[in-house]
Amino acid sequence: MFLLVGEVDLNSRPSAVTEFAGLFPHAEVVVQSGARHFPWLDDADAFVAATAAFIG
Incomplete structure (x- = not known):
């Protein structure tokens, strides 16, 4: 599982996403620097590089 969160997202804060990821085995959290709630727009x-790295 791959969770990408924006560094300055006020809706889904990185700390909350990291905690959520702890519920899943082998979950990976990536924090996109400077991004808000829609990191693909920021x-x-x-965003594409992080996603492509996960897909492999």
């Missing part, structure tokens, strides 16, 4: 290249 920095599409960083």
